Amino acid sequence: MSRFFDLVSKPAREMGTSNPPGTMPAPIERRSHVIKLDSNENPFGPSEHAIDAMRSTLGVVNLYPDDDCSELRQQLAARPGLAPEQVLVTAGSTALLSLLCQTLLAPGLNAVTSERSFIVYSMAVQATGAHLIEANMRNDAFDLDAILAAVNANTRIVFLANPNNPTGTMVEAAVVERFLEQLPGHVVLLLDEAYYEFALHFAALRHVTYSNSLDYVRQGASVVVLRTFSKAHGLAGLRVGYGLGPAELLGYCARMRNTFSVSSVAQAAAVAALEDHHHVQRVVENNAAQAQVLAQGLAGLGYRVVPTSANFLFCDLGEDAAAVSVRLRDEGVSVRPLGPWGAPSCIRVTIGTPAQNQAFLNAARRLGLRSSAATSQVSSLARGS
Ligand SMILES: Cc1ncc(COP(=O)(O)O)c(C=O)c1O
Structure with missing residues (x-):
């Protein structure tokens, strides 16, 4: 051929x-x-503070970036009271999805998610030679019972996009909590909160609880929470995202990543964006x-x-x-x-x-x-x- x-x-x-x-x-x-x-994408663009921070970094792009993203990592960890080792910064959160798949999956193993969810899950899983099982949806939303029923001995990851892309539906915190209690110990739950800031705001308006995901990380559960600077912070073109989860697991993921993958411009912009509430x-x-x-x-x-x-x-x-x-x-x-x-x-x-x-x-x-x-x-x- x-x-x-x-x-x-x-x-x-x-x-x-x-x-x-x-x-x-x-x-x-x-x-x-x-x-x-x-x-x-964010129709308002990045924050002015992030733009200033990017400008001030341009003169030193002859130097390689800080491979550990130390400052950003520390800030991301400090706010929810985590250790820096419980945070992994990557070139967009899609890079973290790939790392997690490379770290946990192999031919013969599988991951489970819902039909009609984020398309990168299937790409990241397929690239490892593993299989992605897609459970049916219920009312345009994740059907967590169907997902649990699809989990088997060879499952290593469950992807839960919360809110889901493309349906925009959200699973409330109490429901996620019950689901997590029922997941077997050999499965890591990837809670994809790329749209976290939007969901939090909607949940406040609707008087519901959106997410307690960082509690699970603090408790040491087998959960990786994925967040990004691409959406509410308007930095999609820079490629910065991160995961919050067990230090040991993120340490394995870090071994698999490309060196210097998050640019100094991106790191500086993200630190500044975090401040611009x-x-x-x-x-x-x-x-x-x-x-x-x-x-x-x-x-x-x-x-x-x-x-x-x-x-x-x-x-x-x-x-x-x-x-x-x-x-x-x-x-x-x-x-x-x-x-x-x-x-x-x-x-x-x-x-x-x-x-x-x-x-x-x-x-x-x-x-x-x-x-x-x-x-x-x-x-x-x-x-x-
Ligand atoms: C559910 C979900 N997760 C993750 C991402 C990835 O975002 P990024 O790689 O830009 O951080 C997106 C982007 O559209 C998304 O919809």
């Missing part, structure tokens, strides 16, 4: 060629001023308010929207979402069609600034006028108002 097919490892041969990030190359997007609501507050407040605007707008067009705890909405259009996404892109807005997640009539829309969201809703309305299904919905809505 080709020169290298027989030479590469079995996992490399068998992995799909799926390319999850972005739906078109970023440079074109930037040039064409597409409103980018397809990758759950004002920026994060502005981001999560806009997000919660705009989630309502977008959800109401989409529901008004006759689409089903799942209540979100993250910075995006999962929306069932009831028609071919890939085709609608192409037409939306022609209108200048990029969203994520969810065919590859087994939801061909659904899209995921990142919650943007008020202006971006209005532009998206206006584009959706214009499309609605062109599509026969939506035309009847829009006109019946118009008659009703």
Whole structure:
């Protein structure tokens, strides 16, 4: 078939060629001023403090970065009262997912998650030659009973995205706690809290308890909590994320990582971003308010929207979402069609600034006028108002 097919490892041969990030190359997007609501990025950008910190680091990028990310690690550990050894900083939290898989998995072993969850879980697992079991969802959310039923003697990791990407659903702390009590000792629970700050804010508004995940880490449970600077802190392009978990396990993961993988610019920006509570507050407040605007707008067009705890909405259009996404892109807005997640009539829309969201809703309305299904919905809505 080709020169290298027989030479590469079995996992490399068998992995799909799926390319999850972005739906078109970023440079074109930037040039064409597409409103980018397809990758759950922060529409407000990084904090000014982080930008200043990056600038002040530029003059020393001739030097290799601190491989231990000491300052950042210490700050991340000190706040929740952990030891620095219970924190591992990586080049984006996806790097931590890969490290954990490389450390715990091998051919013959498996990891368990839900269908319709973060696409990188399957990539990270497949790269090790292990198998990913995807339990069914219930009401667009993780079904923890189904996940428990799928766990077997060869399971080493359970991935729980909380909130889940792409459905935006959240599992409350008490439910996670009961689940953790039932997990067998040979399984590590990866609690993926990439959207932590957004979920915390929504939970406060809804008077529910989102997460006690750091208690589990303090108690020494077999739990790794994953967080990132890519979302609420607006540093996705820099690639900084981290895990909080048992020192021994993170020590094994650290052996597997690339040397100097987190740049000095990224480390400085992350330290500064941590201090800027004002920026994060502005981001999560806009997000919660705009989630309502977008959800109401989409529901008004006759689409089903799942209540979100993250910075995006999962929306069932009831028609071919890939085709609608192409037409939306022609209108200048990029969203994520969810065919590859087994939801061909659904899209995921990142919650943007008020202006971006209005532009998206206006584009959706214009499309609605062109599509026969939506035309009847829009006109019946118009008659009703
Ligand atoms: C559930 C979830 N986990 C982790 C990540 C990875 O974030 P990063 O690698 O940018 O830290 C994402 C990004 O979209 C995500 O949706």
